[in-house]
Amino acid sequence: MSILEVKEVSHSYGSSRSFWRAPKEVQVLSDVSLSIDEGTCMGLLGTSGAGKSTLGKVILGLEKPQKGQVIFQGQDLYTMDTITRKRIRRDLQVVFQDSYSSVNPRLSAEKIIGEPLENYERLSPAELQRTVAHLLDMVGLNAADMKKYPRQFSGGQLQRISIARAIALKPKMIVLDESVSSLDMVNQTNILNLLNELKSEYGLSYLFITHDIRAAYTISDALAVMEKGKIVEVCHDKNEVFSSQQPTVKNLVASILPEHPRNRTLTSRANFSANSQ
Structure with a gap:
């Protein structure tokens, strides 16, 4: 289903209007x-x-x-x-590419993850804190991290914070x-x-x-x-x-480099470079 x-x-x-062209x-x-x-x-x-x-x-x-x-x-x-x-x-929730710009730098991890819960659930402060601690544990962090701010996390850790926020409401x-x-x-x-x-x-x-x-x-x-x-x-x-014989799909497949450098042909490097730009 x-x-x-x-x-x-x-x-x-709509493109912007210029002196020479109409939008x-x-x-x-x-x-x-x-x-x-x-x-x-x-x-x-x-x-x-x-x-x-x-x-x-x-x-x-x-x-x-x-x-x-x-x-x-x-x-x-x-x-x-x-x-x-x-x-x-x-x-229906979302996790964006840039974990730093998708969170408020002035909020702690506890506030970032707890925001959707505060919008949709009626939890006491103690219940909210326990839920946030559980969510942090689910994404491989720990309860002590809830008091930290975005600048104190690596990119990978902050993306885990974003995932914890996304799953907080148990979305579909x-x-x-x-x-x-x-x-x-x-x-x-x-x-x-x-x-x-x-x-x-x-x-x-x-x-x-x-x-x-x-x-x-x-x-x-x-x-x-x-x-x-x-x-x-x-x-x-x-x-x-x-x-697949579809040209775009074939180019995407061709962009995959072999794991070992000695198996990488000039063609595969060229394809990878062209598709990475």
């Missing part, structure tokens, strides 16, 4: 359709400018599309009433927008393992937005590939991506 359905979504942005609309999404089953992870791949993050904003209710529908748990996000929207909103789905791309390989692996554990334990659904096919393959059950605002390939089994 699908927890999320995106139906023929199109969206564009015009730039199409960023064009008839995008996508569905995610309960308890699964859909990896959304594409190069920079493909429209991945804009689609993420549309799914989160942050950017109203000019055409199409976003159906979450059977409800249209853009036609539901305010009360229903608030109820549905707690089940989390949008992960380039959530590991700014981390080193060790922290990437640790965060991906954590996300897999949380998915298995709580039956979470993910939309994993990334340009990194290796990270997407590690965590995803299925893969969708975007190019120029369109879905150009959907692999319901992630292993299908390696046999």
Whole structure:
């Protein structure tokens, strides 16, 4: 059963007026359709400018599309009433790429994680503190960390804080927008393992937005590939991506470097360099 359905979504942005040119609309999404089953992870791949993050904003209710529908748990996000929207909103959370800019630097970890709980739950101060301590433990930190501020955490630790905040309300789905791309390989692996554990334990659904096919393959059950605002390939089994003949997908696969340098050909280096820019 699908927890999320995106139906023929199109969206564009207006370019600014200049002395020589009248403003015009730039199409960023064009008839995008996508569905995610309960308890699964859909990896959304594409190069920079493909429209991945804009689609993420549309799914989160942050950017109203000019055409199409976003159906979450059977409800249209853009036609539901305010009360229903608030109820549905707690089940749809997000973890952004830049963990530092996505938190208030003047708030402690306790306040950052506790904010959604204060908005939706009626907990006593003692209950709130116990819940935050439990959430910190779930993401591999400890209760003493709740008194620290963002500047006292590494990037990987702060991303764990963001994940703890995202799971605080026990959501049904989390949008992960380039959530590991700014981390080193060790922290990437640790965060991906954590996300897999949380998915298995709580039956979470993910939309994993990334340009990194290796990270997407590690965590995803299925893969969708975007190019120029369109879905150009959907692999319901992630292993299908390696046999795809779609040019964009083939370029993404070709960008994967062998682990040992001696196995890296000039072609693979060139492809990796071109696709990383």
